[in-house]
Amino acid sequence: MRTRRVRRALNLLLLVAACTLAAWLGYRAAWEWQLARLHDAGRQRLVLFARSLESVLDKYEHLPFMIGLHKDAIRLLRDKDPALVPAVNELLKQAQAGTEVTQFYLLDTAGTAVASSQQRLIGNNYEYRPYFRQAMAGGAGLFYSVGTTTLVPGCFRSRPVRDGDRIIGVAAITFSLNGVERGWAESGERVALVDENGVVVLSTTESWKYRALKPLSEEVRKRVVAARQYPEVQIRPLAAEALDVLPEGVVVDGAKFPEGRGKWLAQSYLIGGPGWGLMLFSDLREVRETAVLGGVGAGFAAAFLASLFVYGRLRKKSRRDRREAAEALKRVSEDLERRIEERTAQLSNANQQLHEKVNDLEKTEAILRKTTDDAVQAGKLAVLGQLAAGVSHELNQPLSALQMLAGNGVTLLEMGETDEVRGNLQAIGELVGRLGHIVGPLKSFARKSPLELVPVRLGAAIDNALMLLSAVTARTPVKIEVSIEPPDLHVLADSVRLEQVLVNLIRNGVQAMMEEGGGGDLRIEITATSDAGIVRLVIRDYGPGFSADTLAHLFEPFYTTKPTGEGLGLGLTISRAIIERLGGTLRAENAEPGARFEILLKDATP
Known part of the structure; x- marks a missing residue:
């Protein structure tokens, strides 16, 4: 018997282990398959987001160059003639009209704004801005920062203004990327744009902005402070663990990010020109749910196959057991009939004894009820006995009055005082009523009734x-x-x-x-x-x-x-x-x- 139990336990453990292994393999297969699909779909969306950003950046690339070719702009920077400022300002306003550019301006070689589509910028110095230095070095400047005057974040593009081979100033524009960011948010995706310093400057999650992939080095920090690139806030890490490079196709813990939870698939795309990176974080809940369903399905499939095998074995065994059971049932039926006859006789005797006990119990209950009633009556009589002295005192006064009134009545009747006799009789009636009022409750109280x-x-x-x-x-x-x-x-x-x-x-x-x-x-x-x-x-x-x-x-x-x-x-x-x-x-x-x-x-x- 013990060997059979051990064998059954081992078979059950093997069955559970096989089903568990099948469920785990099914889970891993479904996970890898869904993760690959999510990676491909995410890569397509990420490329699409990057292309839309690059198209906006390219759209405004040549505007500073075109402003730098205008003769009035060249004359203003070369001759420094204040009389040309209104004309150049008007030129810049006309260039801004019909575009999404927020401002056009010209900077002299010292970085001071000498003309602008917005009057308040004239006189401000931007020599510390990298886009000015890039243009003065002869290249095209691209920079994302918060405006020092407007305090509004935006993208800056610049080009050198040349007089022959000599650079005499810089033409620059500022435009917003809010439309791009809004498009990302409307897509429902979790997207972030990282600049050349590794700092998030655009994101569909507001709390991610101006956070760094990893702590900034002292050199980068000094450069950022000098350029006044970000708002005056402390640049904190984006995640609990530093990201040395842009993540690509890795699973990260969302709980380590602000306003994050669960697991994400992190993907990135490098925007070559400015050295920026675009990141996409896809929620893995659907991948995990599909993997769980795959694992459960594989486990159930293994359990179903195992149950078919066990069913075959059990069916064969059940046929054998049914034959043995039929024979045993016949023997038990014969034995049961014999026991029923014996038990019926015992129950008949027990029933007769029970009837006798019930009769005895009813007699006992009747005796107990009578005893209780007698005790109640005895209690009433005991109370009446204790109250007798007081009641006799109550009766003595009206009885004495009755005796006196009766004697007076005879005397008054002999004297012919009928009116006074009538008054005595009325008083006697009232006293009799009072006696009845005293004795009545006692009589009712003493009565023995059911x-x-x-x-x-x-x-x-x-x-x-x-x-x-x-x-x-x-x-x-x-x-x-x-x-x-x-x-x-x-x-x-x-x-x-x-x-x-x-x-x-x-x-x-x-x-x-x-x-x-x-x-x-x-x-x-x-x-x-x-x-x-x-x-x-x-x-x-x-x-x-x-x-x-x-x-x-x-x-x-x-x-x-x-x-x-x-x-x-x-x-x-x-x-x-x-x-x-x-x-x-x-x-x-x-x-x-x-x-x-x-x-x-x-x-x-x-």
């Missing part, structure tokens, strides 16, 4: 409980405050049992506060609110509260903190049992100061 869940007005239940406790509370300074919101709040309960719980809780609160000597805030708050179909009834006293040990055992049967003979410890146990049978909950906690009982019942407000 549990009946009906809508009970909470205010009426609280009033009845307070009536039952009136003989107790009348002898104490305890104030009872009741707040029910809304006033017509109803709960689903049994009115007698609910009143029994309220009597227990209110009486306990009164006793707890009076046991402390009757000082402090002698008040019981009864509040009721409704939320989401649940009524929250809270009874809070301002007594000493519960100790931690008392709170832990509060609802246990026969647990009491009262002296021996004053309680059995069943009041709260019975109260919780009653509330749970009503479908609610009863819990207690300390309220700092005092104790707090909370009853939750279903809202039955119509």
Whole structure:
């Protein structure tokens, strides 16, 4: 068994290795193929961009030469006659009209502008500019820089102005390459133009401008500063790693460039005349995605071929297994029939025993229910016993009054005072009603009745409980405050049992506060609110509260903190049992100061 498992594991590893190798080979093949295609397409776009730039540079190459041939320009530079300046200025303005050249100007041999299509340039000295020095050396000048007067970047072209074989000045023009740069941006490509110093002067990515392929040497830095070629900013490297030469067909990490990410294919094209370089960076995301698809496809193809081989093996094995399984199934079926018969007999016996246990459980539940009802009734009678003294005191006063009024009535009747007899009889009727008002709640409270869940007005239940406790509370300074919101709040309960719980809780609160000597805030708050179909009834006293040990055992049967003979410890146990049978909950906690009982019942407000 172990040998078979090892063999299966090795076969699985070989299969995974073969699929992985196929996926890697497919990925590399697709990568190389797509990279070659991207390189060819990028080379074509790069040549096209270079040709458009070269055409713009060539377009303005001969304009300075033509200005240098004009006789007025030659006379102005040769004779230095100020009277010729307006005519030459007008000549330069006419030459500028209809072209994209931003300015024409003539420089004398000292580099000072003596005439210009823009008046503000006259008098400025440009001797430090390389294009002036190139022209004074007899060649054609080409230079890209930021204008010292306009502060606008542009391209400068210049030619020497000759009087015979002698160079008497320089004719120069300035034109913008913004149109070229805008065309690159509209193509959606990432393009950059690097000048002869290795500094990016044009780019579709703004943050690349005036960054160098590598740190400038001290010699180049001095030359750049002297020529005032770039804005007064620090020339920082373009990438995190220096590029010694223009990259050609290499993959670079875009994250090392400003505003870059991913991988790029870097290509370059050298513009021979000025020694500039044009760079194109193509995103490799599509190449990578295609390579991944190729690798996944190769992996799946290898997995498919392997699955065909495995399928053939498994099919042959499955036919053999089916024959063996059919024979085994027959044996198992025969054994199963035998076991079913045995199990059926066992289940029949177990079912009979279960019925007997259910019957016993129902009998036990009936006994428990009766015991609970008896305990509830006993609790009510115990409360009535404790309230008897107070109730007898309440009854003595109206009974004495009845006796006195009856005796007076006989005397008055003999005296013929019928009006006074009538008044005595009315008073006797009122006292009888008062006796009924006192005895009625006691009679209803003492009645033993089956549990009946009906809508009970909470205010009426609280009033009845307070009536039952009136003989107790009348002898104490305890104030009872009741707040029910809304006033017509109803709960689903049994009115007698609910009143029994309220009597227990209110009486306990009164006793707890009076046991402390009757000082402090002698008040019981009864509040009721409704939320989401649940009524929250809270009874809070301002007594000493519960100790931690008392709170832990509060609802246990026969647990009491009262002296021996004053309680059995069943009041709260019975109260919780009653509330749970009503479908609610009863819990207690300390309220700092005092104790707090909370009853939750279903809202039955119509």
